[in-house]
Amino acid sequence: MSWGTWIDLNAGNDAMKWPYPIRYGQEDAVDVDVLVLGGGIAGCWAAISAAEQGAKVAILERGSILGSGAGTGCDHWQWAITDVPGVSLSAEDFTQALVDNHGGYNNGISRYIQARDGYETLLELEEMGGKVRDTEDTFKGAEFRDEQTKLLFAYDYENRIVMRVWGMTFKRALRSRLRRLGVDIHERVALTGLLTERRGEDATAVVGATGLNVRTGAFNVFTAKATVLCAARPQRIWTYSTELAGSCDLRMPGAMGGGYAAAWRAGTEFAMMEKSIPAGLSINPSAPHGSGHPSNTWYPCTIVDANGKEVPWVDRDGHTLETFEERCRPAPGQRFFIKGGGQSSLPHQGLRDYQGPRLTNVDTLVEKGEIELPLYADLPSLPAHERRAIFGLMVGQEAKTKHTYANYTHAGFDPDRDMLLSYQQLIGGGGYGTSAEGAKTVLGFPSIRNAHSGTTGGPVVDWNLRTNLEGLYAAGDGMLGGNDHSHAATTGRYAGRRAAWFARQATARSGSREQIEAEKRRVYSPLQRKDGVHWKELLAGINKTMQAYCGAVKSEGLLRMALEAGEDLKHVVDTELAAVNPHDLANALSVVDILTAGIDIIVPACLARRASSAFLHFSRAEYPAMDPPEWQKFVTIRQEGGVVKQGERPLNLGAPFEENYLAHRPAAPIGA
Amino acid sequence: MSEENVYLSPNPASAARPIAIDPEKCTGCNLCVNVCPADVFVPNPEAGRVPLVLFVDECWYCGPCVDECPHAGAIRLNYPVMWRVPWKRKETGQHYWVGMKNPPPPNDTPPA
Known part of the structure; x- marks a missing residue:
C-alpha cells in the first residue's frame, strides 16, 4: 500500500488532520462588474483601474497578492518612451523597432501601450507609494542618473529606454491601493474555468469564472459583466523537477498557465503558441541573476x-x-x-x-x-x-x-x-x-524547451485588449506577447479601464447551472481516487511526451504521435488521476491545464505552421526552408466543440500604432 | 543516539530544506503562511506555534515569507548545499563559499 493509503487507514492515530475546514463542493457566489483573473502585476493594475472607473471589482488569485506573479520586487521598468525626461524617440518608432526585432512576431498593440502609457503608469505608481527616484542622492553624479528628476536609467544611457527602480516598494503599494478601493480580493482561489454564454450563431461571451479554494476545496462561482485574463503563461510543459530545488525556472511554481487552458476551453483565439525556445540553465536561486553575468x-x-x-x-x-x-x-x-x-x-x-x-x-x-x-x-x-x-x-x-x-x-x-x-x-x-x-x-537534451520566456504566444487581442470573446479582456502575460513588469502594469491598467467601460453598458449575466455542475464534476473527480496517478507522475508523463514528439525538431508524424499520446494522457486524467487534499487537488488540476496547454494548444499550433521559422525557433523537418515569405504571418488557432479552427493574422499586428491607439481612445474621458 | 523514537518515514520530497524558522523568535502569527504564493506552509495545529513547512518541494525561494515576518531573524531562506556559490577576493585570490568553515565576517551593507 502507498504511504498515502497507510496515512488514510491510520488517520486518528498519528496522522495530522488537514488544517483547514474541508468544504468540497460547497459554493461561494460572487457577482461583480469586472472580474480579474490573477493577482500579479497586470491583475493588480487591471483591478485598480477598473475600480477607479467606478466598477465593482473582484480579483481571483491562487496564491497571495503580495507574492504572486512577478513576486514582490522589480529591477527594471522597461520601454516607457512617451514623456520620459530626455527621451527623444517616439513610441511609434520604438514599437516598430521592437516588432521588427522579432521578425514581426510580436504584439504591437501591447508594446505600443507600454511605450506610450509606461511613464504615466510609473508616475501613478509613485503616487501610490512606489519609489522610482533616487531621492537620497545615492547615485548623485552617476552617468545613468537624470540630475533634475533623479530618475535612474539602464543599458543605453543616451536613449534611456529602460529605468532602474526600487521595485520592492511596488507590490505593497498596489496591494494598499486595491484595499483602499475596496476591491474584493479572493486569495487562495485557483481559476478552473470560464463561464460562457452563446451569443447567436458563432459568438461566445464570457460571463464569469469558476475557482477552487486551494485550502478548503470550496467551489467559487464568479459572475461578471467583463472579465480580464491576467493569468500566467503556461510553463513546466517540457520539464519539471522538484529534486532540482526551486523549480529551476524563472517563473514561480504556482503560475502554471491555468488561465490559458481555461481560455482555450472557452474558445479564445491564440497566436504564436508554436514558439518555444531551448530551456535556459538554472544553476542557483533565480539564476542567472544570482550569479555574476553581464546581461x-x-x-x-x-x-x-x-x-x-x-x-x-x-x-x-x-x-x-x-x-x-x-x-x-x-x-x-x-x-x-x-x-x-x-x-x-x-x-x-x-x-x-x-x-x-x-x-x-x-x-x-x-x-x-x-x-x-x-x-x-x-x-x-x-x-x-x-x-x-x-x-x-x-x-x-x-x-x-x-x-x-x-x-x-x-x-x-x-x-x-x-x-x-x-x-x-x-x-x-x-x-x-x-x-x-x-x-x-x-542539459544534454535540446528538446527540453520552454514556451514562457520573453515575448510569448497567447490570446490575440484588439485595441481594447479584448479577445475574440465578448466580455473577455486580457493583459500582461495573459495575452500574446507576454513579457515584463512594465508591460504587465501598463496593459493591465489599460485593459481594466476598457473592461469597466464595457461593463457599464453590458447587461447582467449569470452562468448556466448546467455549466457549473459539469465543471464541478470535472474539478472534484480526482478526489474519488486515493491510490491512483499523482500529479507529479502525470506531469512527468506530459513532459516526456512533449520532449519526444514536440521537441526541437518537429514533423507531422511526430506531432500526430503527440496527439495520440495526449489522448492516452487524457484517459489517465479521466480514470486514474488522484488527489488526497485541496492542495493536492489544485496541483492535479494545474497539471490537467498543462496537458491542455501542451497537447491541445501547442501541438495543434505546431501542426498548423507548415514551415520553419528562425524567429519562432520553430523547426519542421519536412519544411527546412526558414521563414518562407508565404508563411510570414501569425497562424491562429481556437477550438469550437472540440474541433481546432485555424486562422491567420498579418504580422505587424496593430500598425500604424499611434493612429490606431488614438482612434480607439474615447473622444471624451468617461467619468466614474 | 536514541534507540527509541525511530519511525518509518518516506524520503524527503526535495533535495532542500528551504525555510528555516527559529522557534525561539517565531510567535506563530502565520503571516508567512498567508503570504506564501505557493502555499508551502500549513499552520501549526497548536495555535501560536511554529508553522509547518509541508510542501517543501514547491518552494522556489521567492521570500515574501521573510519580508512579511514582523520578528527579525525568526525566519530565513535556507539555500541548499547545491547552491553554495563561491567568490574570489580580488586582492588575495582566495576563494570563499557560502556556508564555508571559518567564514569571513558578515557584510552588513543593506541594499540601495
Whole structure:
C-alpha cells in the first residue's frame, strides 16, 4: 500500500488532520462588474483601474497578492518612451523597432501601450507609494542618473529606454491601493474555468469564472459583466523537477498557465503558441541573476577569467569596445539599442540595427585558449556607482535576488573586494548568455524547451485588449506577447479601464447551472481516487511526451504521435488521476491545464505552421526552408466543440500604432 | 543516539530544506503562511506555534515569507548545499563559499 493509503487507514492515530475546514463542493457566489483573473502585476493594475472607473471589482488569485506573479520586487521598468525626461524617440518608432526585432512576431498593440502609457503608469505608481527616484542622492553624479528628476536609467544611457527602480516598494503599494478601493480580493482561489454564454450563431461571451479554494476545496462561482485574463503563461510543459530545488525556472511554481487552458476551453483565439525556445540553465536561486553575468540585472558588469584577464565586450559588428563607457552607448551610426527582457527572440539576437554591446562569445575564447575558466564578475573594478547599481540596487530590488543579496552579504561577500563566480560559460540559451550552445551541453537534451520566456504566444487581442470573446479582456502575460513588469502594469491598467467601460453598458449575466455542475464534476473527480496517478507522475508523463514528439525538431508524424499520446494522457486524467487534499487537488488540476496547454494548444499550433521559422525557433523537418515569405504571418488557432479552427493574422499586428491607439481612445474621458 | 523514537518515514520530497524558522523568535502569527504564493506552509495545529513547512518541494525561494515576518531573524531562506556559490577576493585570490568553515565576517551593507 502507498504511504498515502497507510496515512488514510491510520488517520486518528498519528496522522495530522488537514488544517483547514474541508468544504468540497460547497459554493461561494460572487457577482461583480469586472472580474480579474490573477493577482500579479497586470491583475493588480487591471483591478485598480477598473475600480477607479467606478466598477465593482473582484480579483481571483491562487496564491497571495503580495507574492504572486512577478513576486514582490522589480529591477527594471522597461520601454516607457512617451514623456520620459530626455527621451527623444517616439513610441511609434520604438514599437516598430521592437516588432521588427522579432521578425514581426510580436504584439504591437501591447508594446505600443507600454511605450506610450509606461511613464504615466510609473508616475501613478509613485503616487501610490512606489519609489522610482533616487531621492537620497545615492547615485548623485552617476552617468545613468537624470540630475533634475533623479530618475535612474539602464543599458543605453543616451536613449534611456529602460529605468532602474526600487521595485520592492511596488507590490505593497498596489496591494494598499486595491484595499483602499475596496476591491474584493479572493486569495487562495485557483481559476478552473470560464463561464460562457452563446451569443447567436458563432459568438461566445464570457460571463464569469469558476475557482477552487486551494485550502478548503470550496467551489467559487464568479459572475461578471467583463472579465480580464491576467493569468500566467503556461510553463513546466517540457520539464519539471522538484529534486532540482526551486523549480529551476524563472517563473514561480504556482503560475502554471491555468488561465490559458481555461481560455482555450472557452474558445479564445491564440497566436504564436508554436514558439518555444531551448530551456535556459538554472544553476542557483533565480539564476542567472544570482550569479555574476553581464546581461540583464548585471549589465554591464566586467567579466574576468581565472587569471584576471578581461573578457572583451564587442559591439553589434563584433568590434571590441575599448572603454567601459562604450557598453552603455549605441555603436557609431546606431540610433539606439534594445536591451531588456524579451528584447528579441533570444537566443536569436534580433536585427543588427538594434543589437547592443555584449560579451564576446566565451566558448570561442576558451577553445582558442585565450581565456581560462572559471570566470568571475569583477565588481571591484567597476565605477562605484555602477557597482552599487548592480549589486545594491538591481540585485537588492528584484524580488528573489533581494534574498540572494542577504544570503551572500551575510556570508561575507563584499562587492567592493570580491568577484562572484560567473556561470557565463554554462548559462547559454534561455535568453541570457552569449553561449547559446552552453545550455544544450549542460542539459544534454535540446528538446527540453520552454514556451514562457520573453515575448510569448497567447490570446490575440484588439485595441481594447479584448479577445475574440465578448466580455473577455486580457493583459500582461495573459495575452500574446507576454513579457515584463512594465508591460504587465501598463496593459493591465489599460485593459481594466476598457473592461469597466464595457461593463457599464453590458447587461447582467449569470452562468448556466448546467455549466457549473459539469465543471464541478470535472474539478472534484480526482478526489474519488486515493491510490491512483499523482500529479507529479502525470506531469512527468506530459513532459516526456512533449520532449519526444514536440521537441526541437518537429514533423507531422511526430506531432500526430503527440496527439495520440495526449489522448492516452487524457484517459489517465479521466480514470486514474488522484488527489488526497485541496492542495493536492489544485496541483492535479494545474497539471490537467498543462496537458491542455501542451497537447491541445501547442501541438495543434505546431501542426498548423507548415514551415520553419528562425524567429519562432520553430523547426519542421519536412519544411527546412526558414521563414518562407508565404508563411510570414501569425497562424491562429481556437477550438469550437472540440474541433481546432485555424486562422491567420498579418504580422505587424496593430500598425500604424499611434493612429490606431488614438482612434480607439474615447473622444471624451468617461467619468466614474 | 536514541534507540527509541525511530519511525518509518518516506524520503524527503526535495533535495532542500528551504525555510528555516527559529522557534525561539517565531510567535506563530502565520503571516508567512498567508503570504506564501505557493502555499508551502500549513499552520501549526497548536495555535501560536511554529508553522509547518509541508510542501517543501514547491518552494522556489521567492521570500515574501521573510519580508512579511514582523520578528527579525525568526525566519530565513535556507539555500541548499547545491547552491553554495563561491567568490574570489580580488586582492588575495582566495576563494570563499557560502556556508564555508571559518567564514569571513558578515557584510552588513543593506541594499540601495
